[in-house]
Amino acid sequence: MFGFEWKLALGTSNHAKRAAVVSATGVEPICHAVPSGVPDQPLTEDETILGAINRAKFVLEAEPSAEIGLGLEGGLMYDQVHTNQWYLFSVCAAWNGSQLYLGKGLYFPIPNEIGEKMKLGGTELRHIIDALSNTVDSNHKDGAYGLFTEGRITRRDVFREAVIAALTPFQSSFYKAN
Numbered sequence: 001m002f003g004f005e006w007k008l009a010l011g012t013s014n015h016a017k018r019a020a021v022v023s024a025t026g027v028e029p030i031c032h033a034v035p036s037g038v039p040d041q042p043l044t045e046d047e048t049i050l051g052a053i054n055r056a057k058f059v060l061e062a063e064p065s066a067e068i069g070l071g072l073e074g075g076l077m078y079d080q081v082h083t084n085q086w087y088l089f090s091v092c093a094a095w096n097g098s099q100l101y102l103g104k105g106l107y108f109p110i111p112n113e114i115g116e117k118m119k120l121g122g123t124e125l126r127h128i129i130d131a132l133s134n135t136v137d138s139n140h141k142d143g144a145y146g147l148f149t150e151g152r153i154t155r156r157d158v159f160r161e162a163v164i165a166a167l168t169p170f171q172s173s174f175y176k177a178n
């Protein structure tokens, strides 16, 4: 455990994201569903990262008593350089009002036909994953990661690592010169 004592605000009420923050820090965040400012289904790295940053900044504005705002965003990107493959990845932005850090989580290949369907628009990944896993609200549960790995990796796991990465510079003395 992190031994974290700061008051954290989280820019969503999504269950998997909240559980990731609790698991990463031992702290129960104050949750507000703030806008991401990007499309509901981000399709590039930049959009996804910007969504995480916007959520972190908006939630600290909404909850000024918190010391750090956290924005967690899932998105898709197409790698046309190395693999010609769609990837799902998860980002955490951490903002304390003056410093911003990102934790970029696992990049996980998803079936290209799903990525192409997302690019055409009109639906979001969670609807596809809900149908494939015969559930509802898969984005609040183990998510696409859980479906494709048969539960060996979950959405909470992936965000947990991204949260730890984004918060470490605020926490560790190795970054004091920053």
Ligand SMILES: O=P(O)(O)OP(=O)(O)OP(=O)(O)OC[C@H]1O[C@@H](n2cnc3c(O)ncnc32)[C@H](O)[C@@H]1O
Pocket (backbone or CB within 6 Å): 011, 012, 013, 014, 017, 036, 040, 041, 042, 072, 073, 074, 075, 088, 124, 125, 126, 127, 129, 138, 139, 140, 142, 143, 144, 145, 155
């Ligand atoms: O409640 P919020 O915080 O908005 O969370 P979200 O899951 O709806 O939204 P994100 O912005 O994190 O993700 C963008 C879209 O991709 C979907 N998505 C991302 N990762 C997913 C996963 O692992 N399983 C299912 N859907 C996923 C998600 O549900 C959205 O439709």
